Every structure is written in C-alpha cells, then in structure tokens.
Amino acid sequence: MAISALRANSEYLSVFAKLGRVSWPLVLLTAVIASIGFTLLYSAAGADFDKWAASMLMRYLVGLGLMFMIAVVDLKFWLRSAYFIYLGGIALLVVVELQGVSSGGATRWIALPGGTRLQPSEIMKIGLVIALARYFHSTTIEDVGKIRYLIAPVVLIMIPAAMVLKQPDLGTTLMLMATGVAVLFVAGVRMWKFATIGAIGLLAIPIAWASLKDYQKLRVLTFLDPESDPLGSGYHIIQSKIALGSGGIAGKGFLKGTQSHLKFLPEQQTDFIFTILAEEFGMMGGLFLLGVFAAIVVVSMVIAVRSRNQFGRILAMGLSINFFLYFFINLAMVMGLIPVVGVPLPMVSYGGTVMIALMVGFGFIQCVHVHRDMAIHRTDPS
Amino acid sequence: MKPDLDRHKLFSRRAMLIGTGQFALMGALVARMYYLQVLERDKYATLAEENRISLRLIQPARGRLVDRFGEVLAANRQSYRAVVIAEKVGDVKQMVDMLSTVIEISDRDRKKFMKEARRKRAFVPITVRDNLDWQEVSRIEVNTPDLQGVFVESGQTRDYPLGADAAHALGFVAAVSEAEQTGDPLLELPTFRIGKLGVEKTYDTILRGKAGRSQVEVNAHGRIIKELSRVEPVPGTDLVLTLDRGLQAFVSDRLREEPSASAVVLDVHTGQVLALGSQPSFDPLKFHDGIDHKSWRLLNGAETKPLINKALNGEFAPGSTFKMCVALAALEAGLITPQTRFVCRGVKVLGGARFHCWKRGGHGSVALKWGIKQSCDVYFYEVARRCGVDRIAAMANRLGLGAPVGIDIKGEKPGFIPTAAWKFATLGEKWQPGEDLVAGIGQGYITTTPLQLAVMTARMVNGGRGVVPHISRDNLTEEGLKPREYEKAPDLGISKRSLGLIVDAMSGVVNESGGTARRGRIDEPGMSMGGKTGTAQVRRITAAERARGVKKNRDLPWKLRDHGLFVGFGPVDEPRYAVSVVLQHGSSSRYAVPVARDIMRETLWRDPLNLGPAERARKQAASAEGGEEN
Structure with a gap:
C-alpha cells in the first residue's frame, strides 16, 4: 500500500527529497521527551534499565521508523484512506468488546501473540482525528455553519466515545470528546453552538453523576477532599503531592527520591511517573519537561497553519491538540488539579501502544509538513 | 482557491485561540508547580522527611495440603536469608569477603550479589545467601559487631515432604508472572507465591488466604519507626486431599x-x-x-x-x-x-x-x-x-x-x-x-x-x-x-x-x-x-x-x-x-x-x-x- 502511494507521488518529490523536508526540530523534541522517559523509567525501576526502559526504547525506535514511513507517503493517499483508518480503529474496538483482555475491572486490550497487548482506544484517537480532517476538508465555510453538516462529525465522535466509555475508560473517553470538539472548533463551527453545548453539558452533570460507577464517584469525591481518606482512595493524590512538594526547586537528585523507592506510590512507572521527575529534579525538571511539551505543541501548530490544504491543517492541529490533552490531563491529575482519570504522560509513562500511537501521530504531522506546499482542492478526492 | 483562503484564515484565527487557551492551561500547571514546590515546599518536605505513613501488606501463610489421614503433603517452612544493605557498609566487596568467613557463599551467589549491588539503590536490602540453616543464622548473629549492614531476614518457603514423588498431583508454587497480575497488591509482593500446577493451582484461591495490613511510620531511610495499626493476615485454608x-x-x-x-x-x-x-x-x-x-531446558527438553x-x-x-x-x-x-x-x-x-x-x-x-x-x-x-x-x-x-x-x-x-x-x-x-x-x-x-x-x-x-x-x-x-x-x-x-x-x-x-x-x-x-x-x-x-x-x-x-x-x-x-x-x-x-x-x-x-x-x-x-x- 505504501509502495504504490510512494510511486504515485514520485513525479513531485523523491523519498529523499521528502526526508529533507521533514521537520527536524520536531524529531529532536520527541527524542528529548523519550529520553526523559527512559531516565525516569530507569529510576522508577530502582536503577534498573532492563525492567521498563529497555522495552520502551525498543518501542520508541519502532515508532521512529513508523514516523518516517508515514511522513514520506503522499498526503493524498492518507486523505483517501482516512475513513478506512477510522473504520479499522472501530473494528479493533469491536474486537475488544468481543474478546478483549480484562484487567482491573476494565476490558481495554487485545492480546497479541507473543504476550504483548494492544490498546485500540489509543489508535482510535488518531483514527478519529484523521476522519474528521477528511470530513472538514470537503466542507465549505458555509457548510460548516449549517447544523445538518454537523451531524456526521458528531456521530464520528460519539461512536468511539461510547464504545470506549463502555470498557470503561473515562480518561480516554474524555480525550476523544475533547479532541473532537476542538477539531470542530478549528474547522469553523460557530461559537454560539459551543456555548449552547456547554450550557447543556452543565445541566447534564447530575445525570452523568448518577451514571458513574462507584469507584469513579469515589475518585471525584476524594479529589474534592483527599484528606478525607488518607489511606484509601485519597492516598495517591496525597502521596503524589508530597513527592512534588518535597522536590522543591532543584529536586533531591537523580535516584535519590524517597517517595518512589520507599514504595509510597505504587505503579509509579505508569500514570504517576511525573512525580519521579518532580521529586528528583524539582521544579526545574518539571519546567524543562513542560517547556519541551510546549515546544512540540507550538511546532505542530505552526506546521498546521503553514499547510496549504485544509486536510493537512486539521490533521496536524487535531493531533497536536490530542498530544496537548495527553500531557495536560496527566499533569493536572498528578498535581491534584483534576480527579485521577488514568491518562498516561505521553512518551514517558510505561506502556507500549501509547508510545507507538503517539509516534504514528507525529508521523502524520510530519507528513503534513513534508507536503506543506501541496494544494489539494476541496472536491479532491470526489 | 478563494474559498480555501477564507477557510485558511478562519482556521488560523481559531488555531490562535486554541493555542492561547493551551498556554493559559499550561500557565495553570506552572502556577500549581510553583505553589506546591516553592510556596508549600517546607510543608511537604516535612511530610516527606518525618512522619511518613506507609501501608505495608503482610503476606498470609499459604494453606497446607494434607492427605486423607492428616499427613502433611505441603506446608510452609520458615526460611532465613542473609541480606546486605550497601549504604550501611563501607566497602561492599570487603563485607562479602568477611561474611564468607562466617557462612558459605558460593561463587554464583557472590556474582549475583555483586551484580545486584551495582544496580540497586544503596538502601535496598540485597540477598547474599538464601536458605540459611539455624547454625548459620546464629553465627551471623554472634558476629553482628563485625558485620555492620548485614541482616537476617525471614520468609516462608513451601515445603513438600514427598518432593518429586507427588510433584505432578500437588503441583508447585512460584513467583507471580506479569500476566497473572490482577491488580491485587498482594500479588505484587516480590516474595508472594501462587500455585502453578496441580492441586496448588486448582485450589489456589482458597489456599492463598487474605493479606494483612500494617500501617507503619518510617523515617527518611525507609526504616520502620513504629507500627501504628495492624490487621493480621488470614492464613489460607488447609486442604484435605484424598491421597494416601x-x-x-x-x-x-x-x-x-x-x-x-x-x-x-x-x-x-x-x-x-x-x-x-x-x-x-x-x-x-x-x-x-x-x-x-539450564535446569529448565533439561527438564523441558527431555524425551521422557x-x-x-x-x-x-x-x-x-x-x-x-x-x-x-x-x-x-x-x-x-x-x-x-x-x-x-x-x-x-x-x-x-x-x-x-x-x-x-x-x-x-x-x-x-x-x-x-x-x-x-x-x-x-x-x-x-x-x-x-x-x-x-x-x-x-x-x-x-x-x-x-x-x-x-x-x-x-x-x-x-x-x-x-x-x-x-x-x-x-x-x-x-x-x-x-x-x-x-x-x-x-x-x-x-x-x-x-x-x-x-x-x-x-x-x-x-x-x-x-x-x-x-x-x-x-x-x-x-x-x-x-x-x-x-x-x-x-x-x-x-x-x-x-x-x-x-x-x-x-x-x-x-x-x-x-x-x-x-x-x-x-x-x-x-x-x-x-x-x-x-x-x-x-x-x-x-x-x-x-x-x-x-x-x-x-x-x-x-x-x-x-x-x-x-x-x-x-x-x-x-x-x-x-x-x-x-x-x-x-x-x-x-x-x-x-x-x-x-x-x-x-x-x-x-x-x-x-x-x-x-x-x-x-x-x-x-x-x-x-x-x-x-x-
């Protein structure tokens, strides 16, 4: 598939010419983030590289290869394949529904041969953005103003959101919906519609509350008052705050964090990995990480705005928003600003599918950048 | 291309708005970091340094297996191991040499220990020798003054009086693999063992028992200062088998x-x-x-x-x-x-x-x-x-x-x-x-x-x-x-x-x-x-x-x-x-x-x-x- 796509475009640019047009600052920034991840995983494992960091390095390298492959494929090929990618994501979610692997009360994974597991909801995030980009590529500025043109994209968002909510995975559901809404926003949907939806959303809170599972309610309640249950469900938040706070400005030093190695925070290699950075490298470390994240978002947004076709613009923007939501939700959760919803820190937390999915996402952003000067007409493909 | 220009303009405007919003949210994160790590630093540093409450699980004793006449087929044996905490020892290598004059340490154990000692943090206890007998335990205790940083830890080992003679029927216990983790923190304890074969596997749920909990106060080095509360573990149920x-x-x-x-x-x-x-x-x-x-290959590859x-x-x-x-x-x-x-x-x-x-x-x-x-x-x-x-x-x-x-x-x-x-x-x-x-x-x-x-x-x-x-x-x-x-x-x-x-x-x-x-x-x-x-x-x-x-x-x-x-x-x-x-x-x-x-x-x-x-x-x-x- 990729071969034919390459050939179709070879009249414009060779593969090497395309590689020359890749955004190398973005490549470098992702490498920096991934390296921070390996360092923290090494520390989380008690100064053991093999436990988690080694396999994440492998996944990063695989992801890097995928990124370059996706980047050099003709953007029009992705435009044509957009809905198929979306449907593929949906199909994987159906597989989860039918024969998914359960863990801790949630069914989110597909078992792959060789003992690895795939989390299709991570792939779905990319599938959703690319499908929405495809849709809004074909709509005129007038179309977007009409309500009947909004039915299809809302359905595109709601189907995967509902399926993921059923797993149940509240964090991913929120991310899918937020990304979708943000894409509608940049695509030009009128402001008052968002205001209306927002108002309805506020009114719907009591209903949503009633439909939450007990453990989810508990999470919200302990978020509001963590001290009420210091050894139960408030434990994570309190310990996380202690780790951050005691890190101070300069941190306690690499491998010297006490919160982590004394096992106050269980499962620190996954969602709460930021606590290691904040404890061992302090606020300096935290600001550095945030700075790199911000740079990635800025570079991606510039790529989006630079693109000469609507598909590329929305694709790059949607993926950059998705990336932003990842780290914002995770950091806000770890810092006790929002309830614990289970979103990993992108490219840093231990977890295979997320790393690969993010690198694939960057591959699409790079692809938009490589083809930044390609004008694709609204009606192409018809 | 005119309409696309309009779309592009609108897109850029909206993108700017989103970007602004994102920076505002990141600003909130920075503010929060500042609040926690600078303004509240002392409070949390104190919390981290002094009164730290740690919740520790206490492993339950596994249920025994007995035969139809009450004879023991599987039980738990108290086992002792010698551990070294590197930061309490001047020179780790020297300490192991010293220890080897008191108890026997094989080359294999020594290599394993030195490898771990290089990788693990200095305050993590690292095992030097497993399965100490009583004499060895007492020799270490007697020589405590010379063996600063060497401790004897006790644990439980499964014991099968019949050994290989009932291995297939009774099965065996081993460490919990990653795939067997269910989120139960008990399974995450490194010393916890679950049934992998035979009766030990089929009846694992009732043999396991329930974990106890101990709430302890620890100091900055992870040393327990005092125990605040304790819920005793519930040992696993003994299982009577029909075997003779x-x-x-x-x-x-x-x-x-x-x-x-x-x-x-x-x-x-x-x-x-x-x-x-x-x-x-x-x-x-x-x-x-x-x-x-090597043993695994030998067992798994044998023709019989x-x-x-x-x-x-x-x-x-x-x-x-x-x-x-x-x-x-x-x-x-x-x-x-x-x-x-x-x-x-x-x-x-x-x-x-x-x-x-x-x-x-x-x-x-x-x-x-x-x-x-x-x-x-x-x-x-x-x-x-x-x-x-x-x-x-x-x-x-x-x-x-x-x-x-x-x-x-x-x-x-x-x-x-x-x-x-x-x-x-x-x-x-x-x-x-x-x-x-x-x-x-x-x-x-x-x-x-x-x-x-x-x-x-x-x-x-x-x-x-x-x-x-x-x-x-x-x-x-x-x-x-x-x-x-x-x-x-x-x-x-x-x-x-x-x-x-x-x-x-x-x-x-x-x-x-x-x-x-x-x-x-x-x-x-x-x-x-x-x-x-x-x-x-x-x-x-x-x-x-x-x-x-x-x-x-x-x-x-x-x-x-x-x-x-x-x-x-x-x-x-x-x-x-x-x-x-x-x-x-x-x-x-x-x-x-x-x-x-x-x-x-x-x-x-x-x-x-x-x-x-x-x-x-x-x-x-x-x-x-x-x-x-x-």
Whole structure:
C-alpha cells in the first residue's frame, strides 16, 4: 500500500527529497521527551534499565521508523484512506468488546501473540482525528455553519466515545470528546453552538453523576477532599503531592527520591511517573519537561497553519491538540488539579501502544509538513 | 482557491485561540508547580522527611495440603536469608569477603550479589545467601559487631515432604508472572507465591488466604519507626486431599524403575484418588525461587517429558484394556451372549485385508470369558464387526472415555473415541468396516489417559455407577468447601448381569489358568486382584516383518517400543479399588502387570478396613483374650 502511494507521488518529490523536508526540530523534541522517559523509567525501576526502559526504547525506535514511513507517503493517499483508518480503529474496538483482555475491572486490550497487548482506544484517537480532517476538508465555510453538516462529525465522535466509555475508560473517553470538539472548533463551527453545548453539558452533570460507577464517584469525591481518606482512595493524590512538594526547586537528585523507592506510590512507572521527575529534579525538571511539551505543541501548530490544504491543517492541529490533552490531563491529575482519570504522560509513562500511537501521530504531522506546499482542492478526492 | 483562503484564515484565527487557551492551561500547571514546590515546599518536605505513613501488606501463610489421614503433603517452612544493605557498609566487596568467613557463599551467589549491588539503590536490602540453616543464622548473629549492614531476614518457603514423588498431583508454587497480575497488591509482593500446577493451582484461591495490613511510620531511610495499626493476615485454608501419602510414595517409587510410566489408584465407590504417579518427575522446589535456564531446558527438553503429568495428560491407545468396553457394548445390545463362539485361526480376513491375532496359531473356538482371559484379538474383531464403532463409542463415553472425566486438577486431556460421523465430518471419508476391527482391540484413532482407564475400570466394577475422580476431599463451591455427595453418582444404566460377566472374566485374567496376567496374582489372605492387560502398538508391523518374525520389542529403540498397560481392581469379590498402569514404551503388558500387582497389594494392605494378615491375627487374638473392645 505504501509502495504504490510512494510511486504515485514520485513525479513531485523523491523519498529523499521528502526526508529533507521533514521537520527536524520536531524529531529532536520527541527524542528529548523519550529520553526523559527512559531516565525516569530507569529510576522508577530502582536503577534498573532492563525492567521498563529497555522495552520502551525498543518501542520508541519502532515508532521512529513508523514516523518516517508515514511522513514520506503522499498526503493524498492518507486523505483517501482516512475513513478506512477510522473504520479499522472501530473494528479493533469491536474486537475488544468481543474478546478483549480484562484487567482491573476494565476490558481495554487485545492480546497479541507473543504476550504483548494492544490498546485500540489509543489508535482510535488518531483514527478519529484523521476522519474528521477528511470530513472538514470537503466542507465549505458555509457548510460548516449549517447544523445538518454537523451531524456526521458528531456521530464520528460519539461512536468511539461510547464504545470506549463502555470498557470503561473515562480518561480516554474524555480525550476523544475533547479532541473532537476542538477539531470542530478549528474547522469553523460557530461559537454560539459551543456555548449552547456547554450550557447543556452543565445541566447534564447530575445525570452523568448518577451514571458513574462507584469507584469513579469515589475518585471525584476524594479529589474534592483527599484528606478525607488518607489511606484509601485519597492516598495517591496525597502521596503524589508530597513527592512534588518535597522536590522543591532543584529536586533531591537523580535516584535519590524517597517517595518512589520507599514504595509510597505504587505503579509509579505508569500514570504517576511525573512525580519521579518532580521529586528528583524539582521544579526545574518539571519546567524543562513542560517547556519541551510546549515546544512540540507550538511546532505542530505552526506546521498546521503553514499547510496549504485544509486536510493537512486539521490533521496536524487535531493531533497536536490530542498530544496537548495527553500531557495536560496527566499533569493536572498528578498535581491534584483534576480527579485521577488514568491518562498516561505521553512518551514517558510505561506502556507500549501509547508510545507507538503517539509516534504514528507525529508521523502524520510530519507528513503534513513534508507536503506543506501541496494544494489539494476541496472536491479532491470526489 | 478563494474559498480555501477564507477557510485558511478562519482556521488560523481559531488555531490562535486554541493555542492561547493551551498556554493559559499550561500557565495553570506552572502556577500549581510553583505553589506546591516553592510556596508549600517546607510543608511537604516535612511530610516527606518525618512522619511518613506507609501501608505495608503482610503476606498470609499459604494453606497446607494434607492427605486423607492428616499427613502433611505441603506446608510452609520458615526460611532465613542473609541480606546486605550497601549504604550501611563501607566497602561492599570487603563485607562479602568477611561474611564468607562466617557462612558459605558460593561463587554464583557472590556474582549475583555483586551484580545486584551495582544496580540497586544503596538502601535496598540485597540477598547474599538464601536458605540459611539455624547454625548459620546464629553465627551471623554472634558476629553482628563485625558485620555492620548485614541482616537476617525471614520468609516462608513451601515445603513438600514427598518432593518429586507427588510433584505432578500437588503441583508447585512460584513467583507471580506479569500476566497473572490482577491488580491485587498482594500479588505484587516480590516474595508472594501462587500455585502453578496441580492441586496448588486448582485450589489456589482458597489456599492463598487474605493479606494483612500494617500501617507503619518510617523515617527518611525507609526504616520502620513504629507500627501504628495492624490487621493480621488470614492464613489460607488447609486442604484435605484424598491421597494416601504412603501409597503415593510407594507408587512413585515403583514407577521409578521404568523410564516413563504413570499410574492411578481410585476408590471405585467414591472416585477418590488415592495415588497419582507419573515418572520421571521433577523437584517442585526448583520453581520456588525461579528455575535457572539450564535446569529448565533439561527438564523441558527431555524425551521422557518429566514436566508432563502423564496420568492426566498422556494420551495412549488403550490396546486390549479397551476390550471390556467392546464386550459390554455388544452384550448390552444383545449382539452376543456369554455363549456366543467365534473361531480364531490366528488371523481374520476382511475385504482382502488380514487382521492378525497376537497368537500366531490362533485360539480355536472362543467365547466371551476365554476371549477376555486370553485377550483373543480375532474374537474381538468379530464382536466389533457386529457391534460397529458407534455402539462401542457410546459405551466408551459412558465409562468415561473420550472426554475429560472432570478431575479437580486443571489441564486434563480428553483422549479420543472416534465415531463414524466424526470421521466423515473431519476427514470426509466413510468409516471402513476394517476400522471397526481395529477399534475392537483399542487401536487406531482411540486414545485414553491413564486416569480415564482407571475411571473406566472403577465404573465397571462398582455396579455401573458414574463416579467422577477427585483429589480434594471436599468440593469447592462458591460458598467455600463443602463435603461431597457421593450418593449422587448416577447409574450408567448398564445391566448388572453384563457387568458381572466382565468382572468375572477380569478376575479370570489374573487368577485362573489361561489368563494373560497370571503373574499379577495376589495370594495374601483377604487380598486379590482382577484386571486386564493391554499392549498398544506404536508402529505398524508389515507383512514382510511378520514373516521374518516380529522383532523383540526390547531390542527396538525406546521410542518405537509398544506401550504396556494394565487395568485392575481389588479385592475381587467386593471391589473397592481400581488401578491403572501405563508404561510408556514399556514394550509389553507383561511388564505392567507386576507393577500393578505391587501397587494393588500395597493399596489393599494400607486400607484401614483391610487390616492385613498380621494385624488381623493380633486383633483376633486380642478379642479372644479380652473382648472388651467389642
């Protein structure tokens, strides 16, 4: 598939010419983030590289290869394949529904041969953005103003959101919906519609509350008052705050964090990995990480705005928003600003599918950048 | 391109808005970091430095396994290990040298320790030596002043008094693998062990127990300052098994004389498993602390498959032990009577193919009892031809063959009983009459496990009741362990008369002249055995080879030798026990017979109801003297 796509475009640019047009600052920034991840995983494992960091390095390298492959494929090929990618994501979610692997009360994974597991909801995030980009590529500025043109994209968002909510995975559901809404926003949907939806959303809170599972309610309640249950469900938040706070400005030093190695925070290699950075490298470390994240978002947004076709613009923007939501939700959760919803820190937390999915996402952003000067007409493909 | 320009402008405007929003949110994160890490720093630093409450899990003791008489089959042993905390030691290498003058430290242990010491953080205790004995513990304690930073930690190790002799039945415990994690924090404790095989696996949930919790205050180095509260762990439930420890040891011992063998002893009325042996075996403790690569390769790669429980997972052609099934199917269908005679001339010709009897000259005129006693193949070819495979299969299924019999040990194999419909459905070919003949002597597609053969025998001699074998005395239900209801074993609907004929013939096999298992006779008073031999071919004998004279099995390579089988029961007049013995590539049933005889004799000897001659004589004398007991 990729071969034919390459050939179709070879009249414009060779593969090497395309590689020359890749955004190398973005490549470098992702490498920096991934390296921070390996360092923290090494520390989380008690100064053991093999436990988690080694396999994440492998996944990063695989992801890097995928990124370059996706980047050099003709953007029009992705435009044509957009809905198929979306449907593929949906199909994987159906597989989860039918024969998914359960863990801790949630069914989110597909078992792959060789003992690895795939989390299709991570792939779905990319599938959703690319499908929405495809849709809004074909709509005129007038179309977007009409309500009947909004039915299809809302359905595109709601189907995967509902399926993921059923797993149940509240964090991913929120991310899918937020990304979708943000894409509608940049695509030009009128402001008052968002205001209306927002108002309805506020009114719907009591209903949503009633439909939450007990453990989810508990999470919200302990978020509001963590001290009420210091050894139960408030434990994570309190310990996380202690780790951050005691890190101070300069941190306690690499491998010297006490919160982590004394096992106050269980499962620190996954969602709460930021606590290691904040404890061992302090606020300096935290600001550095945030700075790199911000740079990635800025570079991606510039790529989006630079693109000469609507598909590329929305694709790059949607993926950059998705990336932003990842780290914002995770950091806000770890810092006790929002309830614990289970979103990993992108490219840093231990977890295979997320790393690969993010690198694939960057591959699409790079692809938009490589083809930044390609004008694709609204009606192409018809 | 005009409309796209508009779209582009709108997009850029909205993108700017989103970007602004994102930066505002990131600003909130920075503000929060500043608040926590700068403004509130002292508060959290104090929290981190001083009064830190740590919640620690206390591992519950695993439930014990005991045999039917209360003898221990698996228990927990307190074990001690020497650990070093690097930051409390000046020079780690020097300390290990010093320690090696007090206790023995092998090169392997030393290498492992030095490797870990380089990788782990300085305050993490690292094991130098496992399984210290009492003397070594006290030597370390005495030398404490010289051994700053060396500590003795205690833990629990599973202990199996029978060792390899019951490894397949009991299974073993080992560290929890990543895939087995359920989110239960107890499973994440590095020292926690769960059942991986056999009884330890099937009953793992009740053997595990519940974790206790200890809330402790620790200082900045992780040292416990005081315990604030404590919830004691609930130890796992002890499980009473139906095994007889002495018999189990005897069976394993007896089987060890063969390269690869398995045996099962059942109570025919209840289905209780008294012994379940599979040889060669392995040391269940090898897995406790993680097996090393070399041992694993050795165990896993061996031709005789020591890790496989052959009593449950070995699928063998039953050979002539299957003939009772064939006879019962024909008797019940009214196709033969005990008097029906067929003539054996050493070979049966059907559709141009020649089917041989094991006896070259033939048996002459044969009826049911002589057919079983002599294991005449031609007689059973004829019975099977009349009966057809489907009737035989139906009877075999009733007797417990062709599907897992439902023992409470995971991973039992189903064996296989073919039917005409099965062959047509899977191979697309019609069932051939010649295949009826092959099925009639328990060969061809038919496979059974040693456990199934014991169950088949039990069901034939207990009056046709469908007992299900089990190894735990009690039944594990959702409400926990409940006594089993033995009276619920269903009647299989086989006539007592037919069963009686079979039992009588099987008794003849061992006890009457002309029987094929005369060497299996048990002569002790009050003890006796009946049974049936079986030799299952693993290779085809060609006509040329037959003409030349069939090669002696013991001259062939091990893998090509026939399987030797025997199923038996005892005592003959009032059967209580069934036994099955399968010698994998054991050449012939003649070698299985003495094994089964010894096992049955030991079983009867150990039966509390059957006091044995010496005991009986003493009892009689005692009652003649005083009589106050009765």
